[in-house]
Amino acid sequence: xxxxxxxxxxxxxxxxxxxxxxxxxxxxxxxxxxxxxxxxxxxxxxxxxxxxxxxxxxxxxxxxxxxxxxxxxxxxxxxxxxxxxxxxxxxxxxxxxxxxxxxxxxxxxxxxxxxxxxxxxxxxxxxxxxxxxxxxxxxxxxxxxxxxxxxxxxxxxxxxxxxxxxxxxxxxxxxxxxxxxxxxxxxx
Numbered sequence: 001x002x003x004x005x006x007x008x009x010x011x012x013x014x015x016x017x018x019x020x021x022x023x024x025x026x027x028x029x030x031x032x033x034x035x036x037x038x039x040x041x042x043x044x045x046x047x048x049x050x051x052x053x054x055x056x057x058x059x060x061x062x063x064x065x066x067x068x069x070x071x072x073x074x075x076x077x078x079x080x081x082x083x084x085x086x087x088x089x090x091x092x093x094x095x096x097x098x099x100x101x102x103x104x105x106x107x108x109x110x111x112x113x114x115x116x117x118x119x120x121x122x123x124x125x126x127x128x129x130x131x132x133x134x135x136x137x138x139x140x141x142x143x144x145x146x147x148x149x150x151x152x153x154x155x156x157x158x159x160x161x162x163x164x165x166x167x168x169x170x171x172x173x174x175x176x177x178x179x180x181x182x183x184x185x186x187x188x
Contacts, residue, residue, distance in 0.1 A: 015076040022062035030106035043153040059110025074177040081173035116142025
């Protein structure tokens with residue numbers, strides 16, 4: 001079973017299409033949040049929270065699937081993280097997404113949380129002090145974004161998290177093409 005999940009080595013076009021697929025699937029799901037939350041109550045409303053389980057699962061599974069499937073084209077990981085940082089910038093500091101700004105945040109959040117989990121594992125496996133610290137920071141950032149996105153929704157915290165997320169995603173992008181979770185000596 002492990003080989004079925006880990007041995008899919010996508011080429012560049014397939015990897016880029018897979019990244020777009022995951023992001024658009026999450027966006028399509030979150031854009032339909034109005035089905036369960038017609039009044040826009042958001043974080044305070046339990047049906048809204050339950051609806052957000054879908055994007056969280058898609059984000060977590062999608063990011064891991066993409067990470068494990070892009071060993072032949074690791075630069076796609078860096079590209080995806082760079083684009084994610086650009087989307088955070090565009091959505092937080094411009095009006096480029098217009099009326100869809102909330103749907104964009106609900107798309108970015110699960111992708112960032114999934115990326116935090118991958119970064120934590122990759123950094124932890126570095127077996128150096130800086131890697132361990134980076135792993136703990138990644139887990140902490142993922143937990144803070146999760147709590148604020150789905151339970152607290154503190155505006156001041158978002159003002160801090162937006163630039164921190166952009167910088168974190170760019171830092172991950174710098175190293176993503178050189179790191180790998182899967183062992184280089186896998187049988188195969």
